[in-house]
Amino acid sequence: MPKLTLGHQRRTNPLIWLGAIICAILAVAVIVTGIVVFVGYLAVRPKVPFISISDAHLDRFSYDQAGILAVQLTIVFKAENDNAKAHAYFYDASFILGFQGLDIAKLVADPFDVSKNDSVQFNYLVESTPIPLDELEQNLVELSLRQNLIVFDLKGKARTRWRVGVIGSVKFSLNLNCELKFFINGSSTNSHCSSRSK
Numbered sequence: 001m002p003k004l005t006l007g008h009q010r011r012t013n014p015l016i017w018l019g020a021i022i023c024a025i026l027a028v029a030v031i032v033t034g035i036v037v038f039v040g041y042l043a044v045r046p047k048v049p050f051i052s053i054s055d056a057h058l059d060r061f062s063y064d065q066a067g068i069l070a071v072q073l074t075i076v077f078k079a080e081n082d083n084a085k086a087h088a089y090f091y092d093a094s095f096i097l098g099f100q101g102l103d104i105a106k107l108v109a110d111p112f113d114v115s116k117n118d119s120v121q122f123n124y125l126v127e128s129t130p131i132p133l134d135e136l137e138q139n140l141v142e143l144s145l146r147q148n149l150i151v152f153d154l155k156g157k158a159r160t161r162w163r164v165g166v167i168g169s170v171k172f173s174l175n176l177n178c179e180l181k182f183f184i185n186g187s188s189t190n191s192h193c194s195s196r197s198k
Contacts (some may be wrong), residue, residue, distance in 0.1 A: 017095035047159045049088040049114065052194035054078040054121065061150055063141050067133045071104060073126045073152070074178070075096070081114040081162070088114045088162040095156030095176060097126055100140045103130045104152070120146050145184065154178040158195075 053075060060072040061196065075097075081088035097104045105126045114120050144150050154176065161171045178193035185187035 007053055022068075023059075040101075047082045048196075049079065049081040049083070049090070049162065050194055050196040051090070051093075051158055051174050051176060052078050052080070052196070053154065053178055053180070053192060055177075055192075056180050056182075056188050058150060058186040058188070059113060060183075061186075062185065063145070067135075067138045069099075069128075069131045069137075069141060071099070071128050071132055073180075075107070075124045075126060075154070077124065078119055078121045079112070079114050079158075080119040081116065083162065084117050086162040088160055090114065090158055090160050093156070093158035095154055098153040098155070099151075100137055101143075102131060102133075102137065104131075107156070109158070124163075148184050149189070150182045150184065152180040152182075153178055153195075 003189065007083065017037050055074075055076040058071070059074055059076045060070070062068075062070040072147045074160060079088075089111065090113075091107075093109040095107040097107060106122050107126065109122065112120060127145050155178070157173055161169060163169045165170075174195040177193045181189040183189065
């Protein structure tokens with residue numbers, strides 16, 4: 001009867017074992033990091049800082065028979081950081097004030113900080129140069145005057161960054177899209193709007 005011989009058994013290359021061990025260590029590290037970040041998030045409960053318009057006043061609205069418009073407004077911005085454990089940094093803030101499709105002014109702010117559980121308020125005094133209006137724009141202004149309601153659009157964005165313990169540095173873009181409505185006497189009918197999600 002013929003003898004059966006077993007072939008030589010191949011051994012696994014040590015480099016493959018080393019690679020498998022490294023992959024296992026990395027997988028465990030990723031899982032542990034995820035758990036730490038999740039627990040840190042639950043403990044800190046970070047909130048997104050936001051910007052808002054806290055007040056606005058129409059100081060001057062001048063329109064003459066030649067169709068020349070000039071306006072002056074005071075707009076009060078407020079940057080808020082509701083985080084009890086995180087300092088917030090605001091930057092790249094830029095907003096366009098418009099009226100009936102016309103860009104009146106561009107409002108920008110230098111980078112600034114807001115401490116934990118704090119807010120910063122700053123005023124813009126917006127004064128336009130005389131703006132010549134075409135016939136359609138003149139009709140829209142005259143309609144606004146008859147209705148005793150002047151409406152401006154304020155659109156723009158800012159970015160914010162803050163660091164929360166083990167979670168690390170977090171960045172967000174804040175968008176503002178407001179209608180600022182005024183009576184002819186300059187008082188605001190509804191000046192408050194916010195980048196905070198509703």
